[in-house]
Amino acid sequence: MVATPVKTEKRLTIQTANLSDDITAIRSLDWDRDRFDIEFGLQNGTTYNSYLIRGEKIALVDTSHAKFRQLYIDTLTGLIDPTQIDYLIISHTEPDHSGLVQDILQLAPQITVVAAKVAIQFLEGFVHQPFKREIVKNGDRLDLGNGHVLEFINAPNLHWPDTIFSYDHGSGILFTCDAFGMHYCSDHLYDEDLKAIEEDYYFYYECLMAPNARSVLSAMKRMDTLGEINLVANGHGPLLKYNLNELLRRYRHWSTEQSKGEKTVAVFYVSDYGYSDRLSQAITKGITKTGVAVEMMDLKSADPQEVRELVGRSEGIILGMPPTQKEITTNLNTILAAIHDKQYIGMFESFGGDDEPIFPLQRKFIDNGLIPAFKPIRLSETPTEAVYQLCEESGTDLGQTLTQDKKVKQRKLQDTDLDKAIGRISGGLYLITAKKGEVSGAMIASWVTQASFDPPGFTVAVAKDRAIESLLHANDTFVLNILEEGNYQPLMKHFLKRFSPGEDRFAGVKTQSAVNGSPILSDALAYLECEVVSRMECSDHWLVYGKVTNGRVSNPEGLTAVHHRKVGNYY
Incomplete structure (x- = not known):
């Protein structure tokens, strides 16, 4: 060479x-x-x-x-x-x-x-x-x-x-x-x-x-x-x-x-127009995290028959607002003719300067029985990190909605001896917080285990469909907030609620900034600042190994809150 x-x-x-x-x-x-x-x-x-x-x-x-x-x-x-x-x-x-x-x-x-x-x-x-x-x-x-x-x-x-x-x-x-x-x-x-x-x-x-x-x-x-x-x-x-x-x-x-996903979402975009391709990829990434299959199609080059067939077998439709051009309008009309009620519809502006108006088009879908998947994503300037995160979270939200019935069925099968035995594995109660650029996130965790002495490190299991997952790749930083027994209920109540895509997870919560920039929860028993060293794929979770770089205990007499489950097939 x-x-x-x-x-x-x-x-x-x-x-x-x-x-x-x-x-x-x-x-x-x-x-x-x-x-x-x-x-x-x-x-x-x-x-x-x-x-x-x-x-x-x-x-x-x-x-x-x-x-x-x-x-x-x-x-x-x-x-x-x-x-x-x-x-x-x-x-x-x-x-x-x-x-x-x-x-x-x-x-x-x-x-x-x-x-x-x-x-x-x-x-x-x-x-x-x-x-x-x-x-x-x-x-x-x-x-x-x-x-x-x-x-x-x-x-x-x-x-x-x-x-x-x-x-x-x-x-x-x-x-x-x-x-x-x-x-x-x-x-x-x-x-x-x-x-x-x-x-x-x-x-x-x-x-x-x-x-x-x-x-x-x-x-x-x-x-x-x-x-x-x-x-x-x-x-x-x-x-x-x-x-x-x-x-x-x-x-x-x-x-x-x-491809084994039982349900499919069709994502339509225009590859050479505005930010249509990038925004659609971000939404799609969020959907695929939930195990839902996705098929993307370029409105400008797609054959109308392929568009009709894809719409007919999809549970959800994502549409990047196309330009007002004749060759795009043909496929847009094909989509409108092929939709059926109880499908989900999500829409976003492509920021190309000649977008179709979003609300009149959304109304056409709703009037035909479609269900809004998320609030239309509107842009007033070049997309920022926060906008792309909003797109990913919107996709994840739709995917979780489509898989909700499957998860409910799994929970009903909770009376097996195996599920009860796995449920006896206890864990602590923690909150993972992270910030990267202008994007931040948080999640409750209980599957946390110390994994090394030198350097000090631990592992945390993160479900693939968690929004914070995209902030926990190698070299990313985060904080493990350790919750205190008898003093964790307010934080748990806040972070257990369902957040809308793009919603501030920390609104109304007392925080301070860690050295690595991630939020520290002021009411936590202790915190550890960490750097992601590696990740291992474990079926529906990522096992994230973090190296501890800093930490402090706020109450030396406090005990870590413990989480007990009855069954092991859901949190």
């Missing part, structure tokens, strides 16, 4: 590496980026990966983010004269991968852009210059010569409606753009250290791919028809080589489990 780092003050570097004698990776390393896409936090930066394939003809697979413009162009021209490039393959048109398409075309107007039909339509909207194009669909091939025959795999919604994979039959390399990637920036080209990357790999899947689990399985089924896959050349993070089979297996397993 030949690596050529070029450093700048903003810690943007370029790495080039030979994957074979005639395939080169060009990786744009964004070391300090801490927010991405649906505004989920990044702990380890990210990369934007691009690839150069040299056959008798030459193809460039994807470009880079616009922030890398000069670095990327300098690196590319150092590798090849751009006028020698025959094809520019666009895996999808999201700006972090296609942000330099216009620059490449200005350097080399002879290039033929190869992409899905929808991608070509999107490119026409922001390239603003004529260009040669070749539209490809599933199974089409492009022969570059010298054994490099590229076969294209249709992979819509992973995580963009125009996504295609490209499989090189000569090398066995599969170029997948967003799929099978992760936001993880390091000098390591490949996935040598599975332990170091696996949490970021899952977190990326959970945020971007889980909402489209059925689409993941469809794409992987098409992958099964290809030849042997020796390497996955993704669009973000290290390439999959050393743990390839295991990491592909995990995607298949996660997607299979996610």
